[in-house]
Amino acid sequence: MSRRDLGLLVALSAIWGSSFLFIKVGVEELEPAVVVCGRLLVGALVLLPVALARGGLSGLRAMLVPIAVLGALNNALPYWLLSFAETRIDSGLAAVIQAAAPIFTVLLAIRIDPSQRVTGLRLAGVGLGFVGVALLVGLQEGAELLGAVAVVGTALCYAVSVLYAGRAIRSFSPLDVSIGQLSVGALLTLPAALVQWPAETPSAKVVGAVLVLGVLGTGVAYLLYFALIVRAGASRAILVTYLVPAFALVYGWLILGEAVTPSALAGLALILGGTALATGGRLRRR
Template sequence: MIGHMTQATDIPPRAWSLLVALALIWGASFLAIRTALDEIAPLASVLYRTGPAALALWLWVAVRRLPVTRDPRLWVAFLGMGILNNAIPFSLMAWGQLHIPTGLTSILNAATAIWGVLVAALVFSDERLSPRKAAGTLIGFAGVATAIGWRALVALDVTSLAQLAVLGGTLSYAVAGAWGRRFLRGLTPEVAAAGMLTAATLVMLPVTLAVEGMPPAHLGLRTLAAIGYYALVATSCAYLLYYRILALTGSGTLLLVTLMIPPVAITLGALVRGETLSSSAFGGFALLALGLALIDGRLLRRRDARSV
């Protein structure tokens, strides 16, 4: 999830190493989720993600002896964040991955930052849509359309619906960013993440039981390893890295993660599952990268600085 953006012109070497680590972790999560989906249904895969991740984070909170809020209003905020940042996007993307390659899912996931600019501009007075950001947003959406394929936008088969489901998940992430900025300020990141994932688990449990029935208890080692990775590493540990980067450089730098994730996911999908992507997918990713670079503005500032 990409939240409130701040300007960051220089990235410390430690932040770069954390960015690379986060990109590798999240890039591999697409493969892990797709592997688990070979044995379990999409909603069950989400429940198996949020539950263990919440437990791991609460253990971390207990070890660190971090203060835990008892304000009912904040728990309502956790509920909204859990629905917007976990339950909805995780479910939509898991279903989408049943029908499209993991690499394409990771490319479309980069649209989170594009939606984030629009949502922030609509909600917050200090996040106006400047001409540069507007141009970057338009180019980014052109990249999304190119990655999907213009024909798929009019032929609503299961593949195009899966891609639209992934995009719906990215929109939910963007709304969650605004929700978190509005209602979860002042909390320690670990408590905020643990509360959010707990709320998401409480939502997903009855939904999963109603739609898919009881999640399977006896799973193969490969599936268990995949769940362990995307729940404990790609969710619990990744959130700790995410907030550490946020503290070091500001959230504008996290735009870079959305560009670093797809190469990892595409490579792993090709090596492990033999997936291939069309040339339009790579062209779309190039346009997305250009759009995000314009939104971030860092390259333009460096160019202007050199020309002075």
Template structure:
């Protein structure tokens, strides 16, 4: 990857490691659907003026179907799954489970990128890591298992969305793509958010968390992520989940007093190793040179 791609990679890695902590803060006073709708609305209010100023809103009208599909698989679906999932599990575990996304992408790309022995070993290690995380951290807790299942389903949705961006939406400007998906999210979910409007006083930290989720973890992060996919491809872009869990765990342990178990460290190590192996490029075998005929 070039320097610009690396900068985008680091930016997205950090910005998408923070949301799990902020979600945990916001859902203390706000419903999950309110949080997701609020994220979408705030991000759309930031992004659409940017797209208008750059004169790229016309691309949104021309590709509304593509943008709508992406809004469902990259924002509405996974954001709701993660936010409802965090009602039952810690922000640290949420960030760790999302780290399985590169394994999902490797599986989805297996037809175009053959599964070598190393990549298969990576897939096995990745799923073993998930089994350790889920089996030991939420064992016997039905609601915990439900929350973990929601987050894993969100990781699958993220994987599908990442490939979809590269194959179907690479020609749409990032500010238009991000603005369109967040605007659609706000339109779809705002009626449900109104039904769950808080009846009790909401603490200032919950509003602040929601604002940060919308501006930084959604608007800025989506802009950077879509640019990263165009710059480096879906496989490499999915590797942002190498860094995300580290940020998520540190914030959860330091600011939310979440416990750091040996199973958490072991599970993440397996997931990280699996992701690294399963996303290694397939070596290109050189064809033997044809013999030069002797005159």
């Protein structure tokens, strides 16, 4: 990996890691549906000029069903679950639990393709990852437990959407798919956002957090991810999975004053170690 590619990887990880921080700030005054709808709408608007400059969105009509499914499973539902969770738990903890998504992908892939059965080190990795998730979720109580379970739901949504996308949209432009699914996600969350629209104008800090979440954490992040895949390949781009939780923990500690507990660090080590073992080369190829 060249220095430029490494810089892209670190920049993308830093941006996606900051998304948990901005979600936490956004839900201080706004309902989760409002934060999600704003994020998706702004993200789609950021990507739209890039797509138009590259020849438009001619392929969208042919993939209406896939982008509708992905808009729900990869954007609207998991983004809402994550935002809801961060009304109850720390942003860093949410990032660590969400890092288990690749482990869920491995397990769900077995149902789709039995040849991908898990044995040996991969089986040990799955077990290790689930120990990490169980440790973090099991330590929560009351409202915090509900928040932790919501993040597990987020990870499951991402796992299902990855497997679905691998079969349904291989031949389509990633940029077109991204704009389509972000737009669908915004439409799906719009009714709830309008119903829960705040009676008073939120503070500049909260409005800024939602805007940055949409522009940087969604629109720009997608562009960086595509650029990294083109330059370094998917096997290198997937390394972002391992870096995002660490950035999120640091942001939460430095900016929000969240405690970095030994249990969070232990859970992070178990989940990322389990992910490395459970996925091996298959995650890189995927």
